[in-house]
Amino acid sequence: MKLAAAALNHRDVWMTKGIYPGVVYPVVPGSDGSGQVVEVSEGNRDWLHREVIINPSCDWGKSEAAQAAGFTILGMPRQGTFAEEIVVPVSQLASLPSHLSMQQAAALPLAGLTAYRALFSRAKVQKGERVLITGIGGGVALFALQFALAAGAQVAVTSGSPEKLERAVALGAEAGFLYTDPAWFNQVVERFGRIHVAIDGSGGSGFLGLIDASEPGARIVNYGGTAGPLESLPMRKVFWNQLNLLGSTMGSPADFAAMTSLVTQHRIQPVVDQVVAMRDGASAFRRMDEARQFGKIVLAP
Missing domain, CATH: 3.40.50.720 (NAD(P)-binding Rossmann-like Domain)
Known part of the structure; x- marks a missing residue:
């Protein structure tokens, strides 16, 4: 998918400091993203050209009670959303809530879940x-x-x-x-x-x-x-x-589906602190590290 916007989380800041557990370099950070599907594998053409958000909770497992041993979060070890394009399994996609802009929607996934x-x-x-x-x-x-x-x-x-x-x-x-x-x-x-x-x-x-x-x-x-x-x-x-x-940590696919449904039903709009150009991302990291934000910091191309 071609990314239209991404958003920061504390884990991104902690990774740059080397204090997030199990940091492996090199890695593209970023767990939140919105954009448009531009290429699909065989059998998934229904998703082509759709505007979507990404569920950053990967390989949750079968139990609703807790995540499985193989659970990971998008943005390490899997390459993340601070990029122009990203490849993710179709199972991680959800339709963009119709009342949200791309930048608002990018603020939703990890924190909302x-x-x-x-x-x-x-x-x-x-x-x-x-x-x-x-x-x-x-x-x-x-x-x-x-x-x-x-x-x-x-x-x-x-x-x-x-x-x-x-x-x-x-x-x-x-x-x-x-x-x-x-x-x-x-x-x-x-x-x-x-x-x-x-x-x-x-x-x-x-x-x-x-x-x-x-x-x-x-x-x-x-x-x-x-x-x-x-x-x-x-x-x-x-x-x-x-x-x-x-x-509580992250959430299951069922949690993610229920969360996006709640947001759509009540037309909830994520609180966006700032929209920062990707090239100025270092300033966004500093703002979050200093706890000056009120809401999500969004990165845009």
Whole structure:
């Protein structure tokens, strides 16, 4: 397929630093992409000339419960989307949502899939539940906000930036909390209420605040560890309050199909921070590394 746009994820930045697990060079990074199919193998002519997005979750396997041992993510070891053209299996393609531009659609795949699985396949969020999403401003967190609102949940967010909190509230969040305040989790309980679901991509010491802000029986889903490991876990709070601690990574083909259906049904538009020319990609990497973005950073030819 000829690529019209691609988008950055944190894994791309970590690969350039050599801190992503199993880095193999040389490699073309990039897990997100949109474009047009320009050549197909025999038997797949129905896809020719169609506008598509790519599912970056490769070789998931047969189980919906977890990925198989051979699972990989597009953009290493398989060559990625920071290119003019790419060859992918037809099974990884999905039609471009009709209400999105190529640049908007390129922002969707990895972050949208990760957010969908965390919210629906793992946490099984329900209408009316209180959901707390940490680290608003990143792609997964913003999709989680949009998807949870589409499902009828009440949503609050955390960030280290007052400006990002304001922008999240403008998108529909009921409240925002600065995680730089040592008592942020108490403020969540007082102003928003104890949470039924938490969607967290940070880990670190802030994870303990999620436990303290949770309703008994709550589901806490973690999909990343940008704040580092958790040094200790208060097991008594976990078992006594019947808390469910759930891990989540990427998603299955069924998750991807359900995610694109949700986006189409509710006409959800990805939040795009910037569109950067591919030749200026280094500046996009710096912006993400410095956590200055609000939404997805898109690369265009």
